[in-house]
Amino acid sequence: MNTTTSEEPPTSELPSFLRTAYLIVVSLGSIGAVGLCIRAGQNSPRFLLVMFVIWVLLPFAALVWANRISAYWSLPLRITLNIAMLVVTVGTLVIYWDDSIAHRRPQAAFVYVIIPPVSLLLIIIIALTATLISRRNSRRQNSFH
Numbered sequence: 001m002n003t004t005t006s007e008e009p010p011t012s013e014l015p016s017f018l019r020t021a022y023l024i025v026v027s028l029g030s031i032g033a034v035g036l037c038i039r040a041g042q043n044s045p046r047f048l049l050v051m052f053v054i055w056v057l058l059p060f061a062a063l064v065w066a067n068r069i070s071a072y073w074s075l076p077l078r079i080t081l082n083i084a085m086l087v088v089t090v091g092t093l094v095i096y097w098d099d100s101i102a103h104r105r106p107q108a109a110f111v112y113v114i115i116p117p118v119s120l121l122l123i124i125i126i127a128l129t130a131t132l133i134s135r136r137n138s139r140r141q142n143s144f145h
Contacts (some may be wrong), residue, residue, distance in 0.1 A: 029089030
């Protein structure tokens with residue numbers, strides 16, 4: 001008896017433990033990013049610090065949301081998303097950690113202002129590139145049939 005419906009994700013997917021592992025990495029990365037943001041802004045007004053925390057969390061929330069809806073994407077797109085999750089998480093933490101060790105700019109908040117939109121732009125570029133490549137490969141396969 002076939003119990004699949006059109007609303008179920010495709011069968012060729014990443015093992016669930018990998019999806020869970022990527023979500024754990026992003027979750028831990030977001031906690032680390034918030035911790036470093038709070039450490040950097042410990043002398044800032046609380047309202048400003050709360051706004052920065054929300055701003056810093058934005059790319060991580062986008063990654064979690066994308067991971068949630070990616071169950072219906074093609075396998076290459078999901079793999080690309082997972083790579084983006086690792087790149088954004090590790091890259092963000094490395095940059096924030098470096099800033100916490102040695103402030104390289106006179107504007108203390110510079111990295112916390114610029115990294116979230118750059119991360120979102122990177123996620124969008126990676127997703128669009130993967131989509132275009134996937135569509136091109138799909139057209140090639142369809143032309144051979």
